[in-house]
Amino acid sequence: MNAGKVSAVMTANPITVSPQTPFKDIAQLLTGNGISAVGVVDKTGALVGVVSEADLLPHLWEERKPRWRDRRLARKATACVAKDLMTSPAVTIDVEATLAAAAAQFAHSGMRRLFVLRNGKVAGVVSRRDLVAVFTRGDSDLEREVSERVLRDQLGLGPDRVRIEVRAGIVTVVGRVERRSDIDPVTRLIQELSGVVEVRNRLDYVWNDVA
Missing domain, CATH: 3.30.1340.30 (Histidine-containing Protein; Chain: A;)
Known part of the structure; x- marks a missing residue:
């Protein structure tokens, strides 16, 4: 394993859900496993989106259909399954990418985590904290x-x-x-x-x- 690659620091086999996974099940997965996001994969195993804590928060709005310019957020406020909650397309990185490439991807995207792909399928997830930890x-x-x-x-x-x-x-x-x-x-x-x-x-x- 190359110590300078994403594969060396990622969390392998992350939790994923199907597009039809209910809202409540996703909330339980996030809190029960102490994670901030799950990947959404289709029947072929391809990553089609990501549901994070931020995607669930619109359900707490007092007004379920606020007059927001962003209709995507308004839709999430009443969404019940992963396919309507998820952010798509997911921001990803290849398992063989260098840590420097991952750092650049984080800086460019502003994401807190990246799902890691091997041959187009989910192999892991890497967070900004994982990259910082290498310097310890x-x-x-x-x-x-x-x-x-x-x-x-x-x-x-x-x-x-x-x-x-x-x-x-x-x-x-x-x-x-x-x-x-x-x-x-x-x-x-x-x-x-x-x-x-x-x-x-x-x-x-x-x-x-x-x-």
Whole structure:
């Protein structure tokens, strides 16, 4: 599992409902499971919408058919099943997307959660809190992954050539590589790891193979 992908931080197999699931059942699922939304899937398993707490709140309006410009909200005030309550289309992200892509999606959409798809079907759900949580990762754990997984296994660089230091999620890389073109992959691969706040690449090189 790639630590820099959405699949590493999502909640797998989230609760979903059918388009005909009653209002009360949805309310019970949300409160009973401590979640803020459920996905709505059709008979083929495709995600057709999302019902969140916000979609249920119009039922508490004193006037069930307020003179709002937004007819969609007015309709939800009297909706009884998921297909009339849901927000559609759902904002989604692919299971193989990077955490950086997920962060950008959150910023662009303003959503609190994204349903995660694998081959078009619901595989999980990821929240903004899930992304923030990756930065609580310990420096020693991160340093070990950078040294072993990235430098040694992926790039074939031992401590005799490249050394790292991790403080508060900031990874500093020093040493010397054979070619100048070997430097950028070090930064890119480290940035893909969860918990990395910044990469300070101070590598030198023996010869310049970049035009």
